[in-house]
Amino acid sequence: MGFEQVFDYEDGKRDWGSFGLPREGTMAEKPSAGDVARRDVPTCELDGDLGEVRKRVRDAGWDTCFVVTYHGVVLGRIGRRALAGEDASTIEEAMSEGPSTVRPSIGINALLKRMDDRKLNTFPVTTPDGKLVGLVLREDAERTLSG
Amino acid sequence: MPRGIGHEEVQRLAREGAQVVEVLPPAEYAEEHLPGAINIPLKELNRETARVLKLDQPVVVYCHDYQ
Numbered sequence: 001m002g003f004e005q006v007f008d009y010e011d012g013k014r015d016w017g018s019f020g021l022p023r024e025g026t027m028a029e030k031p032s033a034g035d036v037a038r039r040d041v042p043t044c045e046l047d048g049d050l051g052e053v054r055k056r057v058r059d060a061g062w063d064t065c066f067v068v069t070y071h072g073v074v075l076g077r078i079g080r081r082a083l084a085g086e087d088a089s090t091i092e093e094a095m096s097e098g099p100s101t102v103r104p105s106i107g108i109n110a111l112l113k114r115m116d117d118r119k120l121n122t123f124p125v126t127t128p129d130g131k132l133v134g135l136v137l138r139e140d141a142e143r144t145l146s147g
Numbered sequence: 148m149p150r151g152i153g154h155e156e157v158q159r160l161a162r163e164g165a166q167v168v169e170v171l172p173p174a175e176y177a178e179e180h181l182p183g184a185i186n187i188p189l190k191e192l193n194r195e196t197a198r199v200l201k202l203d204q205p206v207v208v209y210c211h212d213y214q
Contacts (some may be wrong), residue, residue, distance in 0.1 A: 002202050007208035008149035009157050013169070016154055016181055016209075025179040121188055 019127050020104030031144050033111050034104025037125040043068045046075060050091050054083055066124065066132055067095045073130040074101065101126040104133050108141050115141075135143030149208065157181070157207055166204040183207070 013142075017023060020034035042065040044053045057065045063080040076095035088094035101124045102111060115123055115138055125133040152160075161167055166182040169176050176186035187196050200206055206213070 001197050003200070003206050004203055005205040006149040007156070007160065007165070007205060007207045008155070009207055010151045011153065012209045013179060013181060014210040014212040016157075017179070019154055021154065023179050024182050024184075025177055027178040040182045056214050114159070 017105030018103040031108050033102050033125045033136050035107045036140045036144050037136050039134040041135040075131050165207050166200050167207045172208050
């Protein structure tokens with residue numbers, strides 16, 4: 001047709017939404033996990049100091065921390081018990097590997113159902129390449145639905 | 148032949164003025180599309196409908212996924 005440069009975004013809008021990128025349209029106005037995820041959830045790296053991490057997380061008012069790579073890819077999660085206890089001496093010992101995650105584009109209703117099915121009150125949100133977006137708290141998701 | 152690109156390059160091209168075109172049917176476009184994208188359904192894509200696009204500016208086309 002005479003165009004000088006034509007590009008094909010092969011992965012399309014499913015991929016776009018899964019990265020939590022802005023969208024337009026009637027469905028785009030419905031809140032998704034990426035909209036309610038708390039972005040300030042604490043993170044640490046695998047070679048960090050567990051004692052320092054415990055203090056930093058507590059001081060910030062959180063009871064969980066995600067272990068991420070330099071590029072923000074989730075390796076694991078240190079939960080409440082591991083943060084409160086003194087059993088582990090390293091971050092690797094304290095963390096649970098490979099937590100279940102959802103993409104930012106999943107709708108709030110679907111996410112709450114997943115939380116119910118798995119009896120969870122929080123759910124981490126990551127991009128398709130595993131980078132942490134944030135953590136959805138059940139109370140935030142329910143408040144968004146009721147509001 | 149169009150060159151395949153990822154979302155980061157789409158963002159860059161869009162910032163630089165590329166024309167982003169969703170080729171899905173209008174109902175799907177109305178529900179959700181990339182910011183600033185226009186809709187030319189694949190079944191209607193021809194020289195006539197493509198006239199809304201500028202020949203000298205990059206064009207990015209997309210549908211739902213790789214299919």
